[in-house]
Amino acid sequence: MDSNGWDARYASSPDLVWGVEPNRFVVESVDGLTPGSALDLAAGEGRNAAWLAERGWRVTAVDFSPVGVERGRELAARRGVPVEWRVADVTAYRPVPGSYDLVLISYLHLPAEDLARVLDAARQSLCPGGTLVVIGHDRANLSGGTGGPQDPAILLTPEAVVDGLAGLRIQRAETARRPVPTGDGGSVDALDTVVVATRPDA
Structure with a gap:
């Protein structure tokens, strides 16, 4: 979906499409890190960026949807936290x-060549000792999970993400289960790729 498509999707909903709470794997991955400078690539409506800012991170949030960025600005303003917002295509x-001490890529689904460019830019943007967190719908979700894109060419695997992170130390690389609530009060699992890597200090 291009930026116009995302603009239309965001504009069609009176509420934030993804809600206001941060992604559970973002919370897990950032827990225990000392706040510093953070970059949220493909930040969408800003739920993760605002959460990071609330915890003392100096956040730059980038997305190609002007509507998404505007909603992110409004969310951060309601929470009283500063976030630097930029409208830009993360592939360029x-x-x-x-x-940056922290770079976050959350649910960004692209063809392999485009994703490789984003991962390379993210990897290079890390300070020594910095952390990169990559989260997205796993290819195994097609047969064993629920929701997410249905095109295997843009879904993630831990192995494919790790292949794009040469020179970083891999702290976590797995297919993780994420409960998704159902209308009857229960839940079903989605399968997500979760990769956490750090740049060596020296």
Whole structure:
């Protein structure tokens, strides 16, 4: 879906499409890290960016949907936290190398070549000791989970993400289960790729 498609999707909902709470794997992965500078690539409506800012991170949030970015601005303003918002296509966006303590890529689904460019830019933008968190719908979700894109060409696997992170230390790389509530009060599991990697200090 292009930026116009996402603009239309966001604009069609009176509420935030993904809600206001951060993704559970973002919370798990960031827990225990000392707040510093953070970059949220493909930030959408800003739920993760606002949550990070509330915890003392200096956040730059980037997305190609002007409607999504505006909703993110409104969310951060309601919460009284500063976030630097940028409208840009993350496949072309090049952050300053060595400038972020945390880089987050959450549910960004792209063809392999485009994803490789984003991962490379994210990897290079980490400070020494910085952490990269990549989360997305896993390819196994097609047969063993629920929701998410149905095109295997844009779904993630831990192995494919790790292949794009040369020079980083892999702290976590797995297919994880994420409960999704159902209308009857129960839940079903979605399967997500979760990768956490750090840049060596030296």
